[in-house]
Amino acid sequence: MRDPSLLMRPPGPPPLSLKTPIAVLKYLKSISDIAQLVRRRFEEYGDIYYARLGKSEIYVIRRPEHVRQVFQVQGSRYGKATQGTSARLLREFLGDGLLNSNGDFWKTQRRMINPAFRKDMLTSHAPMMVEATRAMLDRWSAGEVRDVSDEMMGLTLSIATKAFFDHDIEGIRTVAEAMDTIRDGFTSPSLRLPPWVPSPARRRVERALKDMDDLIYGLIDARTRELASGVTEDRQDLLSVMVRLTGEDAGSPMSRKLLRDELMTLMVAGHETTSHALTWTFYLLGEHPEVESKLMEELREVLGGRAPTVDDLKRLPWLEAVLKESMRLYPPAYVVSRVAEEDAELDEYVVPAGAEVIVWLYWTHRDPRWWPEPLAFRPERFSAEHESEIPKGAYVPFAAGTRSCIGKRFAMMEAQLILAAVLQRFQLERVPGHPVVPRRAVTMSPKHGMKMRLIPRA
Numbered sequence: 258m259r260d261p262s263l264l265m266r267p268p269g270p271p272p273l274s275l276k277t278p279i280a281v282l283k284y285l286k287s288i289s290d291i292a293q294l295v296r297r298r299f300e301e302y303g304d305i306y307y308a309r310l311g312k313s314e315i316y317v318i319r320r321p322e323h324v325r326q327v328f329q330v331q332g333s334r335y336g337k338a339t340q341g342t343s344a345r346l347l348r349e350f351l352g353d354g355l356l357n358s359n360g361d362f363w364k365t366q367r368r369m370i371n372p373a374f375r376k377d378m379l380t381s382h383a384p385m386m387v388e389a390t391r392a393m394l395d396r397w398s399a400g401e402v403r404d405v406s407d408e409m410m411g412l413t414l415s416i417a418t419k420a421f422f423d424h425d426i427e428g429i430r431t432v433a434e435a436m437d438t439i440r441d442g443f444t445s446p447s448l449r450l451p452p453w454v455p456s457p458a459r460r461r462v463e464r465a466l467k468d469m470d471d472l473i474y475g476l477i478d479a480r481t482r483e484l485a486s487g488v489t490e491d492r493q494d495l496l497s498v499m500v501r502l503t504g505e506d507a508g509s510p511m512s513r514k515l516l517r518d519e520l521m522t523l524m525v526a527g528h529e530t531t532s533h534a535l536t537w538t539f540y541l542l543g544e545h546p547e548v549e550s551k552l553m554e555e556l557r558e559v560l561g562g563r564a565p566t567v568d569d570l571k572r573l574p575w576l577e578a579v580l581k582e583s584m585r586l587y588p589p590a591y592v593v594s595r596v597a598e599e600d601a602e603l604d605e606y607v608v609p610a611g612a613e614v615i616v617w618l619y620w621t622h623r624d625p626r627w628w629p630e631p632l633a634f635r636p637e638r639f640s641a642e643h644e645s646e647i648p649k650g651a652y653v654p655f656a657a658g659t660r661s662c663i664g665k666r667f668a669m670m671e672a673q674l675i676l677a678a679v680l681q682r683f684q685l686e687r688v689p690g691h692p693v694v695p696r697r698a699v700t701m702s703p704k705h706g707m708k709m710r711l712i713p714r715a
């Protein structure tokens with residue numbers, strides 16, 4: 258390995274020293290609005306900047322060509338972090354699931370899970386997605402105010418459990434609460450301490466993980482027995498596909514623990530992001546009546562009041578453009594990180610093995626060089642006419658390359674069907690004065706939820 262002291266590094270802030278209480282306070286204040294801090298640094302140092310945090314070397318990027326290099330062109334040189342608190346927590350919660358694993362192990366896992374995301378498998382879930390949305394809408398009444406953020410979280414969780422387990426999980430509320438606790442655990446300061454340090458937050462997370470484990474292992478065992486008895490050969494849900502892979506015929510059987518890890522990963526990765534994308538879209542539509550009118554026109558013309566199906570989606574280009582533009586402004590996974598497993602390059606710089614690259618795609622998506630008037634909500638950027646003008650690497654809400662989101666098509670289909678079905682029945686109007694502030698944890702959600710009034714369509 259080369260001598261790190263000889264490397265030329267991009268410019269960046271001086272190494273952080275947290276030796277005095279004042280320095281710690283200053284640091285905490287500066288990261289309280291991390292996105293603005295990062296923006297100021299890009300302005301000061303340019304498109305790549307270098308930061309040192311303890312022993313960690315960090316390269317922060319936003320330029321589309323650099324994003325493409327990291328995700329795609331040199332993608333094989335990068336993996337997921339194995340060191341550090343976030344990596345430890347992810348492993349504690351999700352074990353060796355897809356999101357965490359690296360190298361040949363990851364490759365084998367991804368190859369095994371891919372069939373469950375084949376187009377025909379995905380489309381088979383569409384009627385269930387619309388049905389779940391209808392069930393939610395039947396609980397909504399004209400004129401009432403609901404937190405759309407909570408509603409979407411509940412809806413996407415129930416869709417995920419049905420699609421992954423083909424099972425109406427009793428007490429979905431308990432699952433939702435356990436998921437909430439686990440999600441909060443990622444950002445809880447006391448969980449950043451070593452695992453043997455007791456705290457109320459740690460106890461809560463451990464209980465939630467145990468509840469989820471009991472549920473998932475119970476489902477795995479029941480399905481294993483059912484499939485062994487040969488009663489339901491044709492089940493196509495993810496659990497059944499994966500349980501079959503653990504059978505004797507499969508080349509590389511998946512252990513029961515690994516099955517749990519993958520299912521838990523998909524549960525966590527597979528509902529929260531889509532829920533946030535939907536909530537932000539409802540918010541943006543509420544603020545831009547002209548965009549919403551055009552969408553309603555399209556829905557009326559193509560669907561004429563009947564429920565949407567997956568075949569309709571290709572005839573609803575404005576619906577897709579609205580969703581894409583919403584994920585440009587509010588990408589649920591607003592930042593993605595990679596660790597160089599071998600030396601890689603970014604322009605004239607060497608990114609040494611072990612260094613971390615943080616892709617601030619939130620700022621890539623809001624850069625006026627690639628997005629004129631970046632703060633304007635303009636779905637036409639994604640029309641058939643204009644989409645090809647977007648520079649490669651400038652729009653990456655699902656990342657890109659071999660480690661891009663496995664659930665991208667699932668999420669797009671789900672979000673479009675839900676949007677269409679909800680908008681056919683209700684117009685959503687933000688309650689005046691309800692504050693809209695992004696909360697940046699692992700994903701980006703509205704910090705205060707999204708209180709909206711439900712106005713029935715004529």
Ligand code: HEM
Pocket residue numbers: 355356357367522523526527528530531534588589590593594653654655656659660661662663664665667668
């Ligand atoms: C709007 C919704 C979604 C967004 C914006 C999103 C975004 C992303 C992004 C940016 C990554 C890369 C993360 C990284 O490299 O650290 C990713 C990975 C992943 N996503 Fe999604 N995702 C969404 C929905 C879903 C759904 C519905 C599922 C499952 C059904 C899912 C499952 C996964 C998994 C398993 C990975 C890890 C893939 C791997 O490393 O091989 N995601 N997602």
